[in-house]
Every structure is written in structure tokens, then in C-alpha cells.
Amino acid sequence: MNYTSIFSPDKIFGGSGDSSNPIMWAVWIVPIIVFVFYGQRIQLIVTSSEINKNITKLQKYKDDTKKELLQYLQKSRPIGDVEKKIENFMEYFTIMPVDIDPNGIMPKIKHLLRIREDYTKKQVMLLAENLSAIEASKIQNLLEIATSLNMLHKIVRHLFLTAKKQNNFPLILPLQMMLPFIMEQAEALQEAVSAIKKGQPIGDGIGPMVVGKMMLKTEKKPIGLETVYSETDFEGRKLILLKAQGPNATVGRPGDAVEILVQEKKPEIIIMVDAGLKLEGETSATIAHGFGAAIGGIGTDRFQIEEIATRHQIPIFAIVIKQSIKEAITLMTKEIADKADDVESQIYQNIRQNTTDNQAVLIIGVGNTLGIPQ
Numbered sequence: 001m002n003y004t005s006i007f008s009p010d011k012i013f014g015g016s017g018d019s020s021n022p023i024m025w026a027v028w029i030v031p032i033i034v035f036v037f038y039g040q041r042i043q044l045i046v047t048s049s050e051i052n053k054n055i056t057k058l059q060k061y062k063d064d065t066k067k068e069l070l071q072y073l074q075k076s077r078p079i080g081d082v083e084k085k086i087e088n089f090m091e092y093f094t095i096m097p098v099d100i101d102p103n104g105i106m107p108k109i110k111h112l113l114r115i116r117e118d119y120t121k122k123q124v125m126l127l128a129e130n131l132s133a134i135e136a137s138k139i140q141n142l143l144e145i146a147t148s149l150n151m152l153h154k155i156v157r158h159l160f161l162t163a164k165k166q167n168n169f170p171l172i173l174p175l176q177m178m179l180p181f182i183m184e185q186a187e188a189l190q191e192a193v194s195a196i197k198k199g200q201p202i203g204d205g206i207g208p209m210v211v212g213k214m215m216l217k218t219e220k221k222p223i224g225l226e227t228v229y230s231e232t233d234f235e236g237r238k239l240i241l242l243k244a245q246g247p248n249a250t251v252g253r254p255g256d257a258v259e260i261l262v263q264e265k266k267p268e269i270i271i272m273v274d275a276g277l278k279l280e281g282e283t284s285a286t287i288a289h290g291f292g293a294a295i296g297g298i299g300t301d302r303f304q305i306e307e308i309a310t311r312h313q314i315p316i317f318a319i320v321i322k323q324s325i326k327e328a329i330t331l332m333t334k335e336i337a338d339k340a341d342d343v344e345s346q347i348y349q350n351i352r353q354n355t356t357d358n359q360a361v362l363i364i365g366v367g368n369t370l371g372i373p374q
Contacts, residue, residue, distance in 0.1 A: 044169045047176055051160050054183055058153040061190040065149055066090075068193050069142045076128035076135065085127060089120075089143055090150045110300040134199065137226075137249040141196050141370070145189050152186050188326040195331040196249060201371040203327040203336050207273040208243040210343045211365025212374040215241045220374055223260060227252035228374060234348065236357035240265050246369035254295065254364055255304030262308050267362035268355050269315050270305075271347055274366035275328050275336075276320030285335040286322045287343060289350075294318035295366045317350055319343055 066086060073082050094116055097108035124140050125131055131139070156175065163172035195202050201209065218230035218241065229242045240261055244252030261267070274294040278284060293302045293309070293316055309316050321339050351361050 041167070041169075044163075044167065044172065047169070047172055048160070048164060051156075051172070051175065051179060054179055055153070055157050055160060057183065058149065058156060058186055061186050062146065062149040062153050065142070065146045065190060065193055068197070069139070069146055072142065072197055073128055073139070076131060078128050079126060082127050085123070086143070086146070089123060090147050092116075092147070106300060106303045109298065110304075113298065113300060134248050138196050138199060138370070141249045141368075142193060145193060145196070149186060149189055152182060156182060185325060188329050191326065192329040196370065199247060199249075199371045201332045201337075202329055202368060203323045203332050204275045204329060204367040205332060205369055205372050206275050206321045206323075206336055206340065206343075207365040207367040208246060208369035208372045208374075209332075209337070209365070210273050210340050210347070211241050211243045211363055212246060212369070212372050213340060214239070214344060214347075214363070215243070215374040224253045224256040226250045227254060227257045229257065229261065230374075234351060234361075237351060237355050238265075238358075238360045239351075240267060240360060240362045241365075242362065243365035243374055244367075244369040246372040246374055249368060249370035251297070251366070251368050253301070254366060255301035258305050258362070258364070259308050261362055262312055262314065265360050265362065266312075267314060268359040269317060269351075270309060270362045270364065271317045271319065271350060272305075272364045272366055273319045273343060273347070274321075276322050277328065278322035278324060282322055284323050284327060284333070285339050287339060287346065288320050288322060289346070290318040290320065292316055292318055294320055315354070317354070319346060319350075 069086060070083055094112055097105055097112065099105055120140055120143070121136065124136050124143065127139065156179070159175045160172070163169075163175070192202065214232070215228075215230045218232050220228045220230050222245070223229050223242075226245045226248060227242070228245045229240060232239050232241065242254065242257055242261065244250050244254070258270070272294040274296070276288065276294070278286070293305045295302045295305065305316070308314075321336060321343065323333075323336060327333060327336065347363060355361055
């Protein structure tokens, strides 16, 4: 049988020169008409289905985290209706100060955050009887995770339902573009719960781990809330070592501590060690050097450290250990932990290059010191 003749253009279009075959007109014209008039709605339906699946995942992450927190509290002696208390806490919000006049806005933000932090600590202590400091810090971190997941779920759901209500495909495009990053953060937060419950170090703790190792045989002294420091000698220099107080799940208050130590010890340079987010394609656990205050968060501590260093003309050197957002807030990987000795060696090299005998150096281990003593 000659298939070529059967499927030739002449046969399909009804003969030589005849393009009026109604079947072919239907095959080509109907889809074009459908996509012209209903293309945006079809795209909205397909995209909505994908987004709806992710909203369901966010709902599950939020509910699972809340459930694990409640189960963790049951191991202590809970006081009253802890589930209701947690639900109330998850709806707390912070109103940022007016920024029309930027002069003095950072102290206002710092004041608000301190109020929230202190109030949260008090509320945590009311959830169960006789909570130790480390247990209270872990519960506080779990509450922050639950609150963050709750907020992510509410924001994504709001944007999705608004676009669906308006039947507006362009309105849903920004959400579709941002959703992979949102889900990456949500998955990382959900996976962080296990490490926090067990009191295990997380990737963000590499800075405190390095400095904590340097503090092992020194006398530790408290300086500020949940923050400690010690002093030691290295090749004729005086080293002032600063980190959050481990093994609590806390970042301490390094800004306040730096202000006191700079006034009292007068360091020649400041070296800050912290985890740093890597870019896609970069290798995890690589070490990078830079300049400036290596510290995350909303920026109040960084602002405070920068102000102090500028006022006293103190150079700030930064050493970061690169990692993904998931690695930063979940159980510390072996590759990251193994970099502690390399970072310590590079700190000493920096000290040799930038100071001389009888000078002081302030070394800060920045990050959550969960599971990391000193």
C-alpha cells in the first residue's frame, strides 16, 4: 500500500489546489479560536492547580510543626491549654516604626525586637513547669518556625485566592515565579524541627563552633544576655573571644557585647566568623574572606557593630562558610563541621598579617549556638 499517496497534501485538503476541507479547518482554526478567547483562563487553571498543591504542602508543614511542638511540650509538664496559647502566639505581629524620617530608626527597630524577644521568653516559660534555659530556648525556636510557616502559608494563600477571585492570570505570575524559593525556605524550616528538638548543631552554628573551640581552655565570662566571652594569648597578641552562650538555641546579643568590649579592651581589629548563603552552582562548605560585619538578621546588631567600629576606626574582617538555606537551619553536615579547623587556622593567619605584638583582637562567632558549648 502506498502510504505516501494517502497522506499527501492533496488527499488531506481534498484534492489539488483545494484547501477547503472542513476537517482540516476544524483542526487548525478551532484551537486558535479557543486559545485566543480562553488561553489566559486555561493558563490560570493549570497554574492554579500547581500552586494549590504547594499551598496544601505549606498547610501540612504548618500543621506538622505545630503537632511536633505540642508533642514536645507534653514531655514537660504543660500548664493550661498550651494548644490555644500556641495558636495565639502564631498570630502575633510586629509593626515596624515609621520610616519617613530615617534618622534614629534603627534604635526604634531594636527596641521593638527586644520587646518581642523578652515577651516571647516569658510566654514560653508559662507553657510548662520548671523549664530549663536550654529547653526554653529550643521551644522558642520551634515557636518561631511554626510562626514563620504559618505566615508563609497565609501569604501564599492570600495571593492565590486574590488572583483566582479576580480571574486574573497576570496577578498570579509573580507568585508562580517566587513559589520555588518560598517552598525551599518552607521545606528547610520544616526539616529544622528535628535538629532543634534533639539539641543538635545546625549549619548556622559553624561560627560559634569555631570560636567555641578556641574558648575551650579559657575562663568564660557572661557579657550581655545569653552571650559570653573569654581571653587568651596568641603570639604576643591578646585575643578576645565572643559567642552566644551554648548549648542554648540562641544567637545572643553580640551588638551590646561588642560595644562593651571595644570600650574596655580596645581591639585593633575585629574578625567575624559566620555562615554565608551560597549561590546556586557554588560548592557548600567553601570558605570566603571579606570585609564588614558578617551577621544576618534584620540588621540591628550589624548596624550597632558598624557604628562602633566606625567611631573607633577599627577594621572589620569577615570569614564566612558558604552553605544553602537548608544547610544553614538543619543538622550541620560533616563537610561544614570539618571546616572548623581550617577556619581557625585562617583566623590566626589574619591576625599575623594585620596586627603586631601587644595588640588586641576581637573574634566573634556569629550564629545560633544550639548544641555547641564553649
